[in-house]
Amino acid sequence: MNPWRDMRGLPRDLWILAAAILVNRIGSMAVPFLSLYLTRHLGHDVGVAGLMLATYGAGALCGATIAGRLCDRIGPGRILFGSMLGSGLLLLVYPLLRSVPALAVVTFALAATAEAFRPASLVVVTALAPRERRKPAYAFARLAGNLGMSIGPPVGGLLSELWYPSLFIVEGMTSLLAALLIFASPLRQRSQGLQMEDVPPSVAKLAVARDPVLLALLLGVLLTGMIFFQFDSTLPLYLVRHLDMPGYSFGALITVNTLLIVVVELPLNSATAHWRHAWALGLGAILLGGGFGALALAEGPFSLVMSVTLWTFGEMILTPAATAAIAERAPEGRVGEYMGLHSTTTGLAFMLGPSAGLLVLNRFGPGVLWPCALAVGVVAALIFGTATARLPSPKAAEG
Numbered sequence: 001m002n003p004w005r006d007m008r009g010l011p012r013d014l015w016i017l018a019a020a021i022l023v024n025r026i027g028s029m030a031v032p033f034l035s036l037y038l039t040r041h042l043g044h045d046v047g048v049a050g051l052m053l054a055t056y057g058a059g060a061l062c063g064a065t066i067a068g069r070l071c072d073r074i075g076p077g078r079i080l081f082g083s084m085l086g087s088g089l090l091l092l093v094y095p096l097l098r099s100v101p102a103l104a105v106v107t108f109a110l111a112a113t114a115e116a117f118r119p120a121s122l123v124v125v126t127a128l129a130p131r132e133r134r135k136p137a138y139a140f141a142r143l144a145g146n147l148g149m150s151i152g153p154p155v156g157g158l159l160s161e162l163w164y165p166s167l168f169i170v171e172g173m174t175s176l177l178a179a180l181l182i183f184a185s186p187l188r189q190r191s192q193g194l195q196m197e198d199v200p201p202s203v204a205k206l207a208v209a210r211d212p213v214l215l216a217l218l219l220g221v222l223l224t225g226m227i228f229f230q231f232d233s234t235l236p237l238y239l240v241r242h243l244d245m246p247g248y249s250f251g252a253l254i255t256v257n258t259l260l261i262v263v264v265e266l267p268l269n270s271a272t273a274h275w276r277h278a279w280a281l282g283l284g285a286i287l288l289g290g291g292f293g294a295l296a297l298a299e300g301p302f303s304l305v306m307s308v309t310l311w312t313f314g315e316m317i318l319t320p321a322a323t324a325a326i327a328e329r330a331p332e333g334r335v336g337e338y339m340g341l342h343s344t345t346t347g348l349a350f351m352l353g354p355s356a357g358l359l360v361l362n363r364f365g366p367g368v369l370w371p372c373a374l375a376v377g378v379v380a381a382l383i384f385g386t387a388t389a390r391l392p393s394p395k396a397a398e399g
Contacts, residue, residue, distance in 0.1 A: 011128045014137065016185045017080075017121055018144035020178045024084060024117075025148025027174025029156025029167045030091060031056065032232040032254065035354075036240075036247065038103075041164035046237070048100060050358040053233055055104050057351020059111025061344050067116035068123075068340010072333060076120035077187050083120065084179035086113035091172030095165030114175075115347055122339040124187070126327045132273060134327065138320040139269040143262060150258035157251025214329045214338075216387030217281075218345045221322050223380040224285050225349025226356065227292055227373045228315065231257075233354030234361045234369060238295065239304075242366055249301075256305055257312045265316040272317065277325045281384035284318025287311065289377015296370035314377075325388060 030037075034056070035049040067079050090110040097103050121141060129137035152171075159166045236250040272280060291311025298304050323342060330338035360369045 013124060013187050014128050014140070016181070016187045017124050018141060020080070020084070020181050020187075021121065021141060021144040022148045023181060024175055024178040025145045026151050027171035028149055028152040029159065030094070030171045032153055032250075033156050033160050033164070033167055033236070035233055035358075036160060036236055037164045037167065042098065044100070046358060046362060050233075050355045051100075052103060052107050053354040053358075054351050055107045056111040057347055057349070057354070059108035060115035060347030060350055062108075062347075063112030063114070063116045064119050064343030064347050065340050066112075068119040068336045068338070068343065071120050071123045071336030071339070073336075076123040076336065077182070079116055079120035080124075080187065081179055081182045083113055083115075083117040084175050084182060087117075088172045088175030088179060091168045091175060094168040094172075111347070115343065118346070119336060119339040119343040122323060122327075122342065123336050126330075126335055126339065131328070134324045135269045135273045135320040136266060138323050139266045139316075142319065143266050146258040146261040146265070150255055150262060153251040153254040153258075154248075155251075157248035160247055211329060213387050214326065214341075216383055217322065217326055217329070218341060220281065220285065220380045220384045220387070221326075221342065221345045222349050222352075223376050223383070224288055224318060224322075225346050226353030227288055227376055227380075228311075229350050229353040230292055230357045230369075230373065234357040235295075237358070237361065238366055238369075243298070253304060253308050256308050257315075260309060260312045261316060264313075265320075268316055269320050275321075277321060277388040278385045280317050280321035281325065281388060282381040284314045284316075284321060285377050285381035285384055287314030287377075288318060289374045289380070290314070293370050293374025293377070295373075296367060 034052060035046075038044045038049045038052055039046060067083070071079055087110055090106060090113060094106055094110065097106055122138075125137050125141050126134065155170075156167050159170070231254070235253075236247075239245045239249050239253075240247060288311050291307050291309070291314055294303070294307040294310060298307055326338055326342045327335065357369060360372060
């Protein structure tokens with residue numbers, strides 16, 4: 001079976017969503033270079049950079065939580081449009097700011113609006129894809145984003161060498177272009193309720209706090225997210241300060257990550273769509289932690305590329321599997337809420353991971369930071385495996 005050919009049968013709305021994600025992600029360069037912008041261009045210390053990254057995480061947490069519930073009430077299409085419009089305008093304002101309070105306020109607002117896009121897009125994908133094809137469908141949406149990311153960070157690396165504020169101007173314009181695309185399409189009016197008929201009856205009426213499998217999944221997402229978000233916080237500082245590499249080297253490594261995703265993720269998830277959640281989540285967490293852990297041994301470009309390759313495979317396996325597993329726990333009419341919880345947990349990971357990583361890097365150095373990433377990945381794998389050991393594979397559930 002050709003997984004690329006299978007994508008031709010996807011609904012039109014999903015293709016429109018992918019196009020909007022692609023346009024937006026082509027301009028994704030502000031947040032990955034935020035720590036360097038704050039320290040090198042504005043002259044703030046590393047503590048301020050950590051504070052702003054934590055503030056962004058807090059805004060993302062709030063935005064995702066509210067957006068998830070609003071998706072169930074007014075529909076994901078309106079959330080998608082509002083997210084791109086609001087974040088585009090805020091990005092254009094960002095280079096005008098200098099003081100820490102002003103940066104904190106706008107960073108929070110930017111995160112809340114930009115990250116509202118995530119649960120809304122997940123709701124659309126979940127609604128349109130049958131259960132046995134959700135992993136490839138999530139991978140398809142990620143493919144669009146990462147195809148854009150293969151362009152954005154390298155361009156951002158070059159722009160950062162010329163004029164840092166241009167990063168925010170370019171991303172703001174692409175966000176507004178994505179908003180225009182959504183506004184001009186039927187996707188903006190999408191508000192139909194979601195019918196999750198494959199939810200087990202024993203789960204359908206459970207409150208979130210009383211579903212141990214869901215809570216374990218969210219904890220695993222939190223831990224692996226804290227590892228993953230080292231890529232745009234401690235990793236660029238590690239490259240520049242500890243390995244004495246130029247600023248554009250970070251963009252080059254992210255290009256390796258995104259190109260691997262563009263080429264491999266969709267076929268990989270089509271081939272592993274039948275895997276039990278325990279296998280996919282456990283392996284993905286170990287590869288993710290191991291890839292970042294291997295940075296402790298990195299000495300040059302080759303070892304860095306090998307490290308990125310390892311954690312990228314973990315990311316490609318883990319992310320669609322975790323999204324699919326959480327979606328399967330969502331009762332009827334509450335998919336937005338559950339996707340909001342998923343995105344909120346990711347925002348919490350962004351809030352905690354970079355600040356914790358920067359703290360460890362500054363106090364103890366990379367020799368402690370990267371082995372800690374490996375240890376956290378192993379713990380997450382054990383949590384995922386224990387929580388989902390008895391859940392059926394997608395094909396078994398369909399049967």
